[in-house]
Amino acid sequence: MQQLASKRGLEGRRPALGDITNSEITHSHNDGNKAGGKPALIRGMACVPQQHLAKQTFTDPSLIDSQMFHDKKRRDWVDVDAMNLDDPQACSSYAMAIFQHLRESEVTNRANAAYLEHFQTDVNSKMRAILIDWLVEVAEEYKLCADTLYLTVNYIDRFLSLYPVQRSQLQLVGVVCMWIAAKYEEIYPPNVTDFCYITDNTYSKEQMVQMEETILKRLSYELTVPTAKTFLRRLLQVCNPDELLHYLSNYLTELSLLDHSTAMVFLPSEVAAASVYLANLMLKRVPWDGTLRHYSGYCPSDINNCVCALGQLHTVIAGNVQLASIREKYAHPRFQAVSRIAGVPGLSQILA
Incomplete structure (x- = not known):
């Protein structure tokens, strides 16, 4: 021994x-x-x-009276990450670094904003909106998570920026992008037979697999991308919303998927920030504060154009019979029927 x-x-x-x-x-x-x-x-x-x-020691501002240079008495935002230090899954010590990386990544993983006008010859914005409206129903049918839907739209736009598609193949592209996103995001994704069935067997399994290979190659297998849902989840964490603000912000962000101009012109982080801002306005609350400014990186003036675009889209969808999936989805009591909340009259004058 x-x-x-x-x-x-x-x-x-x-x-x-x-x-x-x-x-x-x-x-x-x-x-x-x-x-x-x-x-x-x-x-x-x-x-x-x-x-x-x-x-070295006694002139260090972090050691003088135990006060850091960002003294709480002088800042106008709440350190939400400090409140979650005991939760390892919150990654509070480097959460800001993560989202800084996502802000950089969202710029490099964008579709060509003008692909419908200058690249696609047989597909237009109306067809794209109809496709996404149908995919919202598919996601509801198979109970897919929101991130799967947002990733699907990202893959569709990026693929259509690189590959010309006939309108007869557009539904195939959409359903295969959702199949890829589901395999990436879901624990138990629907299989290829399920997605063939949802298209009334318009496309065969062989066509699905062949299109999957084409899409993955065109996207260079780059499937990990930040979406508006990624940034919205962060903003809703820091502003501690009630159910109305939570669901209304999600509704407005999801509406942005339908509109090609909104999705292409504005960054996902801008859409998320504008959705929270507009939701607060619709609920007659203070739209923005120091905490949201700090964690989003945007001042109200930075997102005014995006807020106006979302406000106009909200008004258009409210009276659109053809693109009704998202509106009907959020009219359900489980979402507090937020899609029935009226918009803000004279929004452009308020933001001017």
């Missing part, structure tokens, strides 16, 4: 752990205490000139 202990090293530790553990500092610290000397940290500091120590 003594030989085994000696092989394992001090205090039963395996010698091999010394290669991956800062054991030298630990041992020197313990040895210093046993000998009655100074701990390693203090002995190390004794080697630093006093004038250098004073300059």
Whole structure:
């Protein structure tokens, strides 16, 4: 037993752990205490000139009265991430870095804004809106999560920016993009037979698989992209909304998927911020505050155009019989019937 202990090293530790553990500092610290000397940290500091120590330590703004330079008394936003430090899944320590990366990624993973006008010859914005309206029904039928729907639209727009499609194949492109998104996002995605069935077997399994290969190659297999739902989830986390604001913001953001100009002109993060702003206006609340400005990165003036576009789209969809899937979806009591909330009259004058 003594030989085994000696092989394992001090205090039963395996010698091999010394290669991956800062054991030298630990041992020197313990040895210093046993000998009655100074701990390693203090002995190390004794080697630093006093004038250098004073300059480095006591002029550090983070150590003066324990106040950081972004003093809470002077800022107008709430540090929501600090409230979630005990939750490892919230990634609070680097959440801001994650969303900064997503802001950069949303720019590089955009479709060509003019693909319907300058590239596609047999597909127009009305056909695209009808396709997405139908895909909303498909997502409801198979109980797919919202992220699957948003990814589907992203894949459709990016693919149509790169590959000319006949109108007879547009439904195939849409349903295959949803199949890809479902396999990416869902725990139990519908299989190829389910998606063939939802098209009344207009397309065969072989056509589905062939189109899937074509889409994936054109997208260079880049399927991880931020959507408006990604940024909306973050903003709703920081503003602590009630159910009305939560569902109304989601409704307005989902409406943006139907409109080609809104989806192409504005970044997903802009659409998410504008949806929260407009939802607050529709509920007659303060539309924006310091916390939303800090976490979104947008001032009200930055998103005014997007807010106006969403307001106009909300008015148009309210009276559109053909594109009714999203409106009927959010008219359900489980969504607090937010699609029945009236828009803001004179929105452009309010934002001017």
